[in-house]
Amino acid sequence: MAGVASPDLDLDVDLETDLTAAPPASWQTVVWNDPVNLMSYVTHIFRTYFGYDAATANRLMLAVHHDGHAVVARGPREVMEAHVQAMHDFGLWATVRKDPA
């Protein structure tokens, strides 16, 4: 799974000042609603793959269903890409994006 993201290097960055800057940008795994995947199946995957408890998995599934999408994980880009690949394995419509916050 490693090596999926291309290094996000800015060679012009002054390392000394950069150390005091904000922590590395966080990324998100987003799952989108689709008319095919069953609610029970989506909940099951959230619970078993991400390890969410039943209530959290169900809440995230309902967010996907009613709001059209939900952020199911946050973290480094490489980890989010691994999650998205796993979601695609399950047939879920998942994407990676930079945390807008």
Added chain:
Amino acid sequence: MSERVVVLEISGLEALHLAGIVGQFRDLLADSRAGEDPAVERLLPDAYPDDAAASREFRRLTGGDLLERRSQDVATVLHTLGLDGADLDPESDPDATIAVALGETEALAWMRTLSALRLVMATRLGIQNDDDHDPEDPRYGVYDWIGYRLDGLVATLDRA
């Protein structure tokens, strides 16, 4: 990983139908032009909806593995159905129940395959909204039946 966690009970006729559909899916995955098929495209969605280049790169790095795992899943389903290559015994009763015992990894392969079959069928049927359904079209019957089986498998796994 071979401990048996789930036993699926399906009729011989169902098993035969399912093996037929899964076999068609296997052929679709094996087709060298699969990448241009909208149903296969649905199995490899854009990881970066606003960045076509990043999506292409992601698909280039992960797409082959994903389709390979799909093929392995399909082989697992056919194997556990006992129908990989062999036809059902013509003397057997098609209504008799077959018990399919699945370990954890096999159950995962079944879940992913049933879900993928629905995605492929939905693409073929042009399903875009929750209420797209045509009771007159027998393909929806198959689509619903696969959903019913997937839902049952998930419920069984949730109880296990």
